[in-house]
Amino acid sequence: MPELPEVQAVAERLRAAAPWARITGFGQFRPSTMNGGVHAPGRRIESIDRRGKNLILRLSGGWFARVHLKMTGDLRVLPDARLRPQTVRAWFSLDDGRAVVLDDPRALGRISLHPEHEEPELFQDLGPEPFSPEFTPAALYASSRRTARPAKIWLMDQSTVAGLGNIYAAEALFEAGIDPRRPAARLSRRRVERLHAAILRVLETALASVRAAYERPGAFSEGEFYPVAVYGREGQPCRRCGAAVRRIPQGGRSTYYCPKCQK
DNA sequence: AGTCACCTGATT
DNA sequence: AATCAGGTGACT
Numbered sequence: 001m002p003e004l005p006e007v008q009a010v011a012e013r014l015r016a017a018a019p020w021a022r023i024t025g026f027g028q029f030r031p032s033t034m035n036g037g038v039h040a041p042g043r044r045i046e047s048i049d050r051r052g053k054n055l056i057l058r059l060s061g062g063w064f065a066r067v068h069l070k071m072t073g074d075l076r077v078l079p080d081a082r083l084r085p086q087t088v089r090a091w092f093s094l095d096d097g098r099a100v101v102l103d104d105p106r107a108l109g110r111i112s113l114h115p116e117h118e119e120p121e122l123f124q125d126l127g128p129e130p131f132s133p134e135f136t137p138a139a140l141y142a143s144s145r146r147t148a149r150p151a152k153i154w155l156m157d158q159s160t161v162a163g164l165g166n167i168y169a170a171e172a173l174f175e176a177g178i179d180p181r182r183p184a185a186r187l188s189r190r191r192v193e194r195l196h197a198a199i200l201r202v203l204e205t206a207l208a209s210v211r212a213a214y215e216r217p218g219a220f221s222e223g224e225f226y227p228v229a230v231y232g233r234e235g236q237p238c239r240r241c242g243a244a245v246r247r248i249p250q251g252g253r254s255t256y257y258c259p260k261c262q263k
Numbered sequence: 264a265g266t267c268a269c270c271t272g273a274t275t
Numbered sequence: 276a277a278t279c280a281g282g283t284g285a286c287t
Contacts, residue, residue: 003281070282106271167281
């Protein structure tokens, strides 16, 4: 599920489960799923942040847990720590009987615990948060000058802007009318400005959709979280011009785009 | 920039 | 049986 909007919604849903009881125990599916779980018991969750696609559970006593959901992870609270679905790969049990669980069918998600002084180095390769004042058209343009890569690959790089993934990178490029294969360094200032605005628009729309889906379960069927223009629509007509949406491999993944609208 | 590895499940 | 999947880190 998770690019920035989905991770943000997970963070918001977790915050609603406060106040938190003390962590009493932890468990994990296999050693690689969680690092340093032993440091959690006895601490309390004090707040929850998001950085790019990472969740940060701030714990008492100067530690935090970093959670990455990867492709299929979800982090949520279960009312009873003993009743865990098979797909729960790691969990913290709480003093009130509840549990915070990493539910991840594909088991790629990871949790690691760190003392707070490690936070800067842990996230040093992440670019600006899209909704922060640091994410300006000028900064995006400057970044585009420093790469030889195609626009889509550059956008998906978490050091360009934090939180865009395969879906919303493709959608932003469509909104901005940019061919995903076009070298980022050859985009005009004007087009990078358009792309900057498109990124914000796409992420805002997606976040509103995901929030709405959370508030009214069943209101959205699968795959309809977001009104996609191109993603997953190979061969179907472009919603703007009617041309067939194309799918090409880029960096080992699928990129979808409209060959007529995106130049 | 491409390929594999990490994992499991759905789909062709 | 083969391919694909909203991610990323370690290779080459």
